[in-house]
Amino acid sequence: MHFDNGEIVICPPAFSCRTGRPARSRGDVSFGQGCGGTTTGSARNRGPNRSDDTAIAASASDRVTGTLVVRPRSEIKDAVRRVRVWDLPTRLFHWLLLGAVLAALGTELIAPPGWLEWHVAAGYAVAALLLFRGVWAFFGSDYSRVASFLYRPRQTLGYLRDLAKLRPAQYVGHNPAGAAMIFALVAVLAALVGTGLVALGGQEKQGPVAAIADFALGSGARSLHSYLAYALMAMVAAHIAGVIVDGRLHKSALVRAMITGWKRVPARLPLAAGRPSNMRAAAVTLAALSAPAVIALVLLSRLPPLGVPAMTPDPTWASECGSCHVLFHPSLLPRASWAALMDGLHDHFGEDAGLAPATAAEIGRFLQTYAAEAWDTKAAHRLSEVSAADPLRITAAPFWVRRHRRIDPAIFTSPAVKTKSNCIACHRDAASGRFDNQAIAIPDSPTGANP
Amino acid sequence: MKAVLALALSAITVAATAMAASNPGRDAILAAFAAEAKKADAGFAGFSPQRGQAFFATNHTGGKADTPSCTTCHTKDPTREGQTRAGKQIAPMAVSMTPDRFTDPEKVAKWFSRNCNGVLGRDCTAVEKGDFITYLSSM
Numbered sequence: 001m002h003f004d005n006g007e008i009v010i011c012p013p014a015f016s017c018r019t020g021r022p023a024r025s026r027g028d029v030s031f032g033q034g035c036g037g038t039t040t041g042s043a044r045n046r047g048p049n050r051s052d053d054t055a056i057a058a059s060a061s062d063r064v065t066g067t068l069v070v071r072p073r074s075e076i077k078d079a080v081r082r083v084r085v086w087d088l089p090t091r092l093f094h095w096l097l098l099g100a101v102l103a104a105l106g107t108e109l110i111a112p113p114g115w116l117e118w119h120v121a122a123g124y125a126v127a128a129l130l131l132f133r134g135v136w137a138f139f140g141s142d143y144s145r146v147a148s149f150l151y152r153p154r155q156t157l158g159y160l161r162d163l164a165k166l167r168p169a170q171y172v173g174h175n176p177a178g179a180a181m182i183f184a185l186v187a188v189l190a191a192l193v194g195t196g197l198v199a200l201g202g203q204e205k206q207g208p209v210a211a212i213a214d215f216a217l218g219s220g221a222r223s224l225h226s227y228l229a230y231a232l233m234a235m236v237a238a239h240i241a242g243v244i245v246d247g248r249l250h251k252s253a254l255v256r257a258m259i260t261g262w263k264r265v266p267a268r269l270p271l272a273a274g275r276p277s278n279m280r281a282a283a284v285t286l287a288a289l290s291a292p293a294v295i296a297l298v299l300l301s302r303l304p305p306l307g308v309p310a311m312t313p314d315p316t317w318a319s320e321c322g323s324c325h326v327l328f329h330p331s332l333l334p335r336a337s338w339a340a341l342m343d344g345l346h347d348h349f350g351e352d353a354g355l356a357p358a359t360a361a362e363i364g365r366f367l368q369t370y371a372a373e374a375w376d377t378k379a380a381h382r383l384s385e386v387s388a389a390d391p392l393r394i395t396a397a398p399f400w401v402r403r404h405r406r407i408d409p410a411i412f413t414s415p416a417v418k419t420k421s422n423c424i425a426c427h428r429d430a431a432s433g434r435f436d437n438q439a440i441a442i443p444d445s446p447t448g449a450n451p
Numbered sequence: 452m453k454a455v456l457a458l459a460l461s462a463i464t465v466a467a468t469a470m471a472a473s474n475p476g477r478d479a480i481l482a483a484f485a486a487e488a489k490k491a492d493a494g495f496a497g498f499s500p501q502r503g504q505a506f507f508a509t510n511h512t513g514g515k516a517d518t519p520s521c522t523t524c525h526t527k528d529p530t531r532e533g534q535t536r537a538g539k540q541i542a543p544m545a546v547s548m549t550p551d552r553f554t555d556p557e558k559v560a561k562w563f564s565r566n567c568n569g570v571l572g573r574d575c576t577a578v579e580k581g582d583f584i585t586y587l588s589s590m
Contacts, residue, residue, distance in 0.1 A: 322539075323539070324535045324536075324537055324539055325535065325537030325538070325539055326537070326538075326539070346568070350515050350516070350517045350518075350536070351515065351517075351518065351536065351565070351569055352515075352564070352565040352566070352568040352569045353565060354561075354564060354565055354568075355561075356557075356561070417538075418534070418538030419536070419537055419538045421537050421538070422537070422538045
């Protein structure tokens with residue numbers, strides 16, 4: 001019972017206020033202990049809905065005459081009650097999901113590429129939270145269950161029409177537009193997880209689908225992943241707008257409700273049946289679903305990635321090429337470039353790097369075998385597009401230039417790096433040709449500027 | 452007494468230098484260059500570390516623009532490490548620091564071929580090569 005609005009408790013003459021019983025069902029006339037005429041706090045009953053189930057109304061004439069009247073709640077326009085709409089797991093899910101989504105966004109948009117690890121972790125967190133929410137949709141308390149916010153398309157359209165007229169009906173749990181948004185958010189988040197995993201596998205040759213997804217598929221998934229991310233941001237904005245609009249129209253404090261679990265709703269609104277959540281069943285189902293999923297993910301992650309052949313380094317290649325510069329992985333240039341490079345060793349980037357014909361032939365064969373065409377890695381694919389003006393120079397490839405444009409030029413000439421061609425100074429896995437984002441460690445810039 | 456001491460000291464110095472420089476492989480390489488030099492010029496009177504030092508430190512012309520001198524990569528002090536233009540460390544050229552310098556004929560031929568072309572824009576003469584090795588073996 002709410003006294004904070006200045007309302008008074010009114011009981012009909014025919015009943016004793018003290019013997020009033022708490023209402024158990026909707027529309028019931030109720031007499032909380034507040035009917036004693038005192039203003040001692042709320043009469044939160046212990047009914048299954050844990051709602052503040054006492055309707056209050058008073059008119060000026062009532063006050064004047066002192067007549068006490070109780071009306072059915074449905075007839076009382078301004079009466080409100082507090083309803084426990086969101087159980088703790090649902091609230092935790094909501095805020096953890098927000099955190100995971102923000103983490104995923106931040107690690108992609110702001111953090112350096114080496115943070116891919118954390119982006120992937122945020123994605124797995126989203127997946128785990130979605131799995132939990134899927135289970136909780138069947139075992140949670142009333143308003144968390146999917147059955148409580150399934151609306152027919154006509155209902156949703158009708159609701160949206162009313163919303164456009166700023167007269168939307170009020171709901172205790174999710175309204176039809178909110179429900180639609182939830183389904184859309186879950187679908188987009190699931191698609192983000194899926195496309196993220198395919199992109200990770202196909203492009204980066206990491207994670208559970210690296211053995212299945214090729215680079216082309218990974219690139220497609222990567223594009224879709226970013227479109228979905230923009231869609232998600234727009235949806236989150238719409239979701240927040242919905243919360244604000246609902247707060248204006250219905251004086252609902254939805255953010256507070258998602259924190260405390262309690263929501264003030266008009267007392268006339270029907271409440272759900274008050275089914276309690278089944279934590280044990282939820283836990284068992286979650287374990288039954290997640291255990292095989294985790295095992296499958298771990299096992300799949302261990303499979304050798306697609307399009308990454310096992311390469312035995314040719315010792316002559318290693319000693320001859322490696323005596324003047326770091327060993328450039330054969331996958332970093334296409335066959336045509338390697339062939340031209342081996343033909344022009346006497347003018348090798350401004351040096352004479354001539355070799356005995358037999359030595360040159362051996363190295364040439366090795367390079368042709370493991371040139372970019374033999375690999376499905378990102379570096380092989382991207383660097384296959386060589387510079388038209390300088391087709392032998394890896395650091396002139398458009399992709400190379402694009403990827404390094406934000407690096408402070410002073411870093412390339414710093415004592416730790418010395419030259420652009422010293423891949424391994426920053427890419428710790430350069431020798432493998434993988435160039436994982438996580439393996440990037442750029443030495444501190446001598447000018448103090450961070451890339 | 453003083454003279455005897457000086458003599459002994461210089462003998463030790465000479466012996467030490469000879470020991471550091473002496474290596475069958477290197478001696479053979481030097482002998483081959485000496486024979487070649489003699490063939491080209493009957494008046495050839497042996498290799499000179501002074502000429503080798505000058506050759507090493509000079510800025511030559513005719514080679515590739517980025518490498519005018521041996522010192523471009525090997526630094527002015529042959530007892531120290533050098534660095535290729537691609538940033539790779541080069542072991543000191545001085546035999547005293549890198550004892551297996553100039554002991555593998557193939558390696559010697561490869562690097563003279565490459566670097567003479569790069570620095571001078573031509574092959575080096577047998578005298579230049581012999582002076583170079585003699586200079587770097589003498590320190």
